Amino acid sequence: MNQFNVKELIAEQDYLELLSRRFPTISKAATEVINLKSILNLPKGTEHFLTDLHGEYEAFNHVMNNGSGVVKRRIIDTLGKFLSQNEINDLASLIYYPEEKLQLVKDQEENLSDWYEISIYRLIQVCRDASSKYTRSKVRKALPVDFAYIIEELLHEDEYRFNKKDYYNQIIQTIVELDRADDFIIAISAVIKRLTVDHLHIIGDVYDRGPGPHIIMDTLINHHSADIQWGNHDILWMGAAAGDRSCISNVLRISLRYANMDILEEGYGINLFPLATFAMNTYQGDNCQKFKPKLSADDIVPDADIDLLAKMHKAISIIQFKLEHETVLNHPEYEMQDRLLLDKINYDDYTITIGSDVYKLNLRTFPTIDPKEPWKLTAEEKSVIDKLRYSFLKSEKLQKHIRFMFAKGSIYLRYNNNLLFHASIPMNPDGTFKKIKLKGLEKTGKELLDQMEQMAREAYFGREKKNNSTDFLWYLWCHQDSPLFGKDKMATLERYLVDDKKPHKENYTPYYLLVNEEKTAKMILEEFGLDPETGHIINGHVPVKVGKGENPIKANGKLLVIDGGFAKAYQKETGIAGYTLIYNSYGLLLASHEPFESVEKAVNDGIDIRSTVRVVEKVVDRKKISDTDIGSNLKKQIYYLEMLLSAFHKGVIKEKI
Ligand SMILES: O=P(O)(O)OC[C@H]1O[C@](O)(COP(=O)(O)O)[C@@H](O)[C@@H]1O
Numbered sequence: 197m198n199q200f201n202v203k204e205l206i207a208e209q210d211y212l213e214l215l216s217r218r219f220p221t222i223s224k225a226a227t228e229v230i231n232l233k234s235i236l237n238l239p240k241g242t243e244h245f246l247t248d249l250h251g252e253y254e255a256f257n258h259v260m261n262n263g264s265g266v267v268k269r270r271i272i273d274t275l276g277k278f279l280s281q282n283e284i285n286d287l288a289s290l291i292y293y294p295e296e297k298l299q300l301v302k303d304q305e306e307n308l309s310d311w312y313e314i315s316i317y318r319l320i321q322v323c324r325d326a327s328s329k330y331t332r333s334k335v336r337k338a339l340p341v342d343f344a345y346i347i348e349e350l351l352h353e354d355e356y357r358f359n360k361k362d363y364y365n366q367i368i369q370t371i372v373e374l375d376r377a378d379d380f381i382i383a384i385s386a387v388i389k390r391l392t393v394d395h396l397h398i399i400g401d402v403y404d405r406g407p408g409p410h411i412i413m414d415t416l417i418n419h420h421s422a423d424i425q426w427g428n429h430d431i432l433w434m435g436a437a438a439g440d441r442s443c444i445s446n447v448l449r450i451s452l453r454y455a456n457m458d459i460l461e462e463g464y465g466i467n468l469f470p471l472a473t474f475a476m477n478t479y480q481g482d483n484c485q486k487f488k489p490k491l492s493a494d495d496i497v498p499d500a501d502i503d504l505l506a507k508m509h510k511a512i513s514i515i516q517f518k519l520e521h522e523t524v525l526n527h528p529e530y531e532m533q534d535r536l537l538l539d540k541i542n543y544d545d546y547t548i549t550i551g552s553d554v555y556k557l558n559l560r561t562f563p564t565i566d567p568k569e570p571w572k573l574t575a576e577e578k579s580v581i582d583k584l585r586y587s588f589l590k591s592e593k594l595q596k597h598i599r600f601m602f603a604k605g606s607i608y609l610r611y612n613n614n615l616l617f618h619a620s621i622p623m624n625p626d627g628t629f630k631k632i633k634l635k636g637l638e639k640t641g642k643e644l645l646d647q648m649e650q651m652a653r654e655a656y657f658g659r660e661k662k663n664n665s666t667d668f669l670w671y672l673w674c675h676q677d678s679p680l681f682g683k684d685k686m687a688t689l690e691r692y693l694v695d696d697k698k699p700h701k702e703n704y705t706p707y708y709l710l711v712n713e714e715k716t717a718k719m720i721l722e723e724f725g726l727d728p729e730t731g732h733i734i735n736g737h738v739p740v741k742v743g744k745g746e747n748p749i750k751a752n753g754k755l756l757v758i759d760g761g762f763a764k765a766y767q768k769e770t771g772i773a774g775y776t777l778i779y780n781s782y783g784l785l786l787a788s789h790e791p792f793e794s795v796e797k798a799v800n801d802g803i804d805i806r807s808t809v810r811v812v813e814k815v816v817d818r819k820k821i822s823d824t825d826i827g828s829n830l831k832k833q834i835y836y837l838e839m840l841l842s843a844f845h846k847g848v849i850k851e852k853i
Pocket residue numbers: 401405428429683686687688702737
């Protein structure tokens with residue numbers, strides 16, 4: 197125990213006085229020290245890293261339910277010797293989807309009471325194993341109120357213990373007899389999942405392309421412990437929620453591109469009527485071929501709807517190009533003049549000059565463009581975007597989700613000596629950090645990212661203030677110096693208006709080449725105040741083309757890129773359905789997942805996402821809480837509690853009895 201002299205105690209007297217209100221006696225302070233010291237020796241909790249979810253809520257839910265394979269591992273560890281593979285799969289799907297599985301069992305099982313008793317018995321075993329890493333108090337906090345007492349009894353009673361066997365069995369039988377088995381199974385399955393993964397990291401891009409980012413956000417808000425590093429698609433929605441017109445038009449364009457209207461209308465209550473009527477009138481007779489939505493195999497959309505979606509898609513794309521042009525004109529300091537393309541179109545011969553090359557346009561109808569001032573919105577376009585903006589600003593649900601993004605999110609995060617961010621760090625080709633001028637001051641590396649994050653927060657929280665600009669949120673979406681984006685340009689206009697693929701190319705910034713070198717990765721870790729020998733960088737953003745032999749582990753293990761592509765639209769390219777990372781007390785594990793089929797298949801056929809787990813790094817000594825950030829915090833608390841104990845003993849602070 198730390199010893200302190202009177203002088204030291206007097207120097208901290210005010211703080212100790214405050215602390216003594218929570219721990220008023222020697223005995224209370226000593227008990228807390230004993231508790232905290234014992235926690236330090238427990239194994240480190242399991243962290244789960246997911247990224248680039250892109251609205252794929254079903255696959256996300258599944259990975260949350262199976263903990264990237266950790267739940268099944270636990271079943272095998274606890275009951276593997278006694279159960280067949282089928283029984284293991286059945287128990288796993290019961291834990292993942294208890295409601296659905298119970299329904300199925302009721303339809304099929306003849307002796308339901310037996311099934312209930314056996315299943316409850318097995319679930320308790322798995323739950324006991326999952327809870328063994330934690331203090332009783334932490335487990336208690338994870339229990340649902342209704343069953344807290346019973347689950348606690350069952351977890352801490354041993355069915356083999358003499359005298360207690362009947363007691364234990366009686367509890368289970370009574371649960372079944374009183375028709376409480378379904379609720380009990382649902383409750384204990386949730387506890388198992390919750391205890392299996394202690395903390396969740398989302399490395400960005402919850403939004404866009406898939407149908408249910410709002411469903412994912414609801415899950416995250418209800419999660420017991422999660423953080424988010426903003427991806428470029430998240431900041432786009434954050435900008436839209438701040439009322440930024442360029443961001444709003446991008447958000448709508450992407451939703452229309454993938455025919456995801458549910459998120460806007462049902463998810464966030466955005467009124468699309470003004471855009472629909474405007475598009476129908478303005479693009480009447482135009483089949484808007486290039487703007488037909490990209491549908492996935494299971495999307496069924498009638499032709500008439502496709503026609504309307506295509507018209508709306510074209511209308512909002514043209515509005516977006518105009519708004520972005522104006523933003524670039526308003527911000528010469530962004531140095532994005534190469535993105536001024538609307539005025540490089542020759543509206544007589546339908547060509548566009550990009551750099552020194554001239555390309556043929558694939559479109560000829562621009563009913564709202566005045567070639568003299570092509571970036572000017574027509575009065576109708578202005579009215580449409582203003583009405584949409586109103587809807588975004590007034591959507592309570594959207595604002596709630598975005599406030600959560602700000603509360604639990606950041607551009608980068610340091611967590612247990614790992615550095616987490618979505619895309620990149622601005623760097624020069626020579627390997628040094630790139631200086632970027634913001635608000636008249638040049639900054640690099642960590643300082644730069646801190647400044648950018650502060651500006652993002654100011655832009656959103658000042659959204660109702662006069663003269664507040666939200667343009668910086670758009671900058672973070674698509675600027676080459678944005679750590680959330682990391683490409684030299686976002687070639688959206690070229691991709692829509694020119695068939696030639698040459699100008700579509702977006703090049704990754706120097707970070708991507710440099711960071712493959714171990715020395716650069718270590719330099720970045722050091723810049724962010726982490727130990728380069730033991731730390732890792734964890735990124736998403738870039739789909740890892742496993743099919744083409746790409747490896748997600750780079751820089752000699754210092755960098756992990758875990759975007760394997762949850763996005764269905766990208767699975768052809770990547771060849772898998774996503775990577776997730778697990779960091780437990782034994783080390784770092786990388787799980788690669790094959791595409792998720794459906795909840796039905798998972799429940800009926802016990803088909804899990806097939807996941808391959810490989811060890812990235814194994815620690816020599818099992819990591820304890822003492823080795824984590826929480827551990828450092830606890831040690832600080834212990835230090836002050838020991839100081840308080842000294843103060844009690846030396847009479848600097850009196851016990852409050
Ligand atoms: O394939 P899509 O949906 O048309 O999107 C292409 C655009 O998405 C981006 O790749 C950004 O999205 P990601 O952050 O998911 O990579 C842009 O660079 C590109 O212009």
